[in-house]
Structure formats: structure tokens, C-alpha cells
Amino acid sequence: xxxVTQSSRYxxxxxxxxxxxxxxxxxDHENMFWYRQDPGLGLRLIYFSYDVKMKExxxxxxxxxxxxxxxxxxxxxxxxxxxxxxxxxxxxSSWETDQPQHFGDGTRLSIL
Amino acid sequence: xxxxxxxxxxxxxxxxxxxxxxxxxxxxxxxxxxWYRQIHxxxxxxxxxxxxxxxTNEMASLIITEDRKSSTLIxxxxxxxxxxxxxxxxxxxxxxxxxxxxxxxxxxxxxxxP
Numbered sequence: 116x117x118x119v120t121q122s123s124r125y126x127x128x129x130x131x132x133x134x135x136x137x138x139x140x141x142x143d144h145e146n147m148f149w150y151r152q153d154p155g156l157g158l159r160l161i162y163f164s165y166d167v168k169m170k171e172x173x174x175x176x177x178x179x180x181x182x183x184x185x186x187x188x189x190x191x192x193x194x195x196x197x198x199x200x201x202x203x204x205x206x207x208s209s210w211e212t213d214q215p216q217h218f219g220d221g222t223r224l225s226i227l
Numbered sequence: 228x229x230x231x232x233x234x235x236x237x238x239x240x241x242x243x244x245x246x247x248x249x250x251x252x253x254x255x256x257x258x259x260x261x262w263y264r265q266i267h268x269x270x271x272x273x274x275x276x277x278x279x280x281x282x283t284n285e286m287a288s289l290i291i292t293e294d295r296k297s298s299t300l301i302x303x304x305x306x307x308x309x310x311x312x313x314x315x316x317x318x319x320x321x322x323x324x325x326x327x328x329x330x331x332x333x334x335x336x337x338x339x340x341p
Binding site: 119146148150157158160163165171173174205207212213215216217218219220221223 | 259261268269270271272273276318319327328329330331332333
């Protein structure tokens with residue numbers, strides 16, 4: 116079974132802090148994704164990566180950056196956290212961009 | 228990607244088969260039908276996908292009509308742990324930029340009744 120592990124299930128941070136969300140997958144997948152999920156807005160793609168050190172912007176990259184130094188690990192960085200970044204953050208991975216994406220359990224991030 | 232239409236909610240008795248319908252009347256020839264589900268407070272879980280033939284795996288069966296305009300996800304023996312929101316989506320079946328993101332609609336909230 117594919118395993119996508121996100122470092123925290125719940126996280127509380129303060130406005131202006133730099134926040135790191137970590138994601139690790141164990142299936143040697145090429146592609147990794149970061150989404151956020153908000154009530155009434157569904158899933159929104161923040162960034163994705165199709166290879167080590169490669170990244171592409173999704174629909175809502177503002178205020179975020181990513182890092183992929185190793186194939187299995189994809190990090191999401193909130194440069195200066197703001198209250199409107201309070202959300203459920205979901206990491207996913209897949210073999211190819213048209214193949215099923217497998218998700219972690221999510222990190223529920225609260226910015227106070 | 229083609230839009231899909233699902234009923235907002237359904238109930239099913241525990242142990243019975245749960246049949247979840249999805250309409251995708253504008254599906255294109257190169258688009259696959261995917262099903263995911265999301266149990267409360269967890270990440271989405273991939274269930275199954277198919278192009279035109281019926282598919283079965285350890286979780287579910289997918290029945291796609293011959294004209295491909297609708298499909299049904301079947302959970303053969305529903306348990307309480309199958310209570311979740313089920314999402315039907317269609318996606319182009321080739322790897323190319325612009326195809327990478329998943330877009331979920333509102334889905335069907337399936338409740339398994341003891």
C-alpha cells in the first residue's frame with residue numbers, strides 16, 4: 116500500500132511565523148502535490164513537483180513556497196503565516212500526473 | 228475536465244450493497260472516471276478508476292454505461308467504516324501539464340445505517 120505521511124495532524128502557529136509542513140511518501144512516486152481544503156471551496160492546488168528540485172505553481176501559490184531536495188520528501192513553507200492560511204493541508208503523490216493520487220491524512224493548521 | 232453530478236446524500240444499511248451513481252454526460256473519449264472518498268477529518272482516499280470497461284478491486288466495483296455518460300460505484304457489503312463523502316471525477320488519461328490537479332465537486336455523503 117502507498118503510504119503518504121504528513122508530519123503533524125494538528126498545528127497551531129502565530130501570525131508572522133515561518134511554518135514548515137513536511138510530507139514523505141514511500142512508493143518512489145515521481146509527482147508530489149500540496150493542496151489546501153476549505154469548506155465550500157473544495158480542494159485547491161498550491162504547488163506540485165514532478166521531480167527532485169522541480170516545482171510548479173498551482174492555482175494558489177501566493178504566500179507559500181515548496182522544497183523537494185529528495186524524491187520522497189516534499190515540504191510546504193508558509194513564509195509569514197497569516198490567519199487566512201488557516202486550513203486543512205493535504206499532501207499527495209502519484210506515479211504520473213494522470214495516475215491516481217494518494218493522500219496523507221492532512222495537517223489541520225490554525226494561525227492565531 | 229468534464230463536470231459530474233452526484234446526489235448530495237444517500238443512506239445504506241450495513242451489510243447491504245451501496246450503489247453510488249454519477250452522471251458525466253459531457254465526458255470525452257480520453258477521460259477516465261475516478262472515485263475517491265473522504266472519511267471525516269482524514270485525507271481523500273483513492274478507490275478505483277476506469278475508462279469504459281467495468282473494473283473491480285478489493286474495495287469496490289465500478290460500472291460504466293456503454294455510452295460512458297454515467298457510472299455507478301458499488302461497495303458490495305457496506306460497513307460503518309464506509310460512511311464518508313464519495314467523489315466522482317473525470318480526468319484526461321494522459322500525463323501533461325494542466326492535468327495534474329484534482330478537482331472535487333460536492334460529492335455524495337454516504338451514511339451506513341447499523
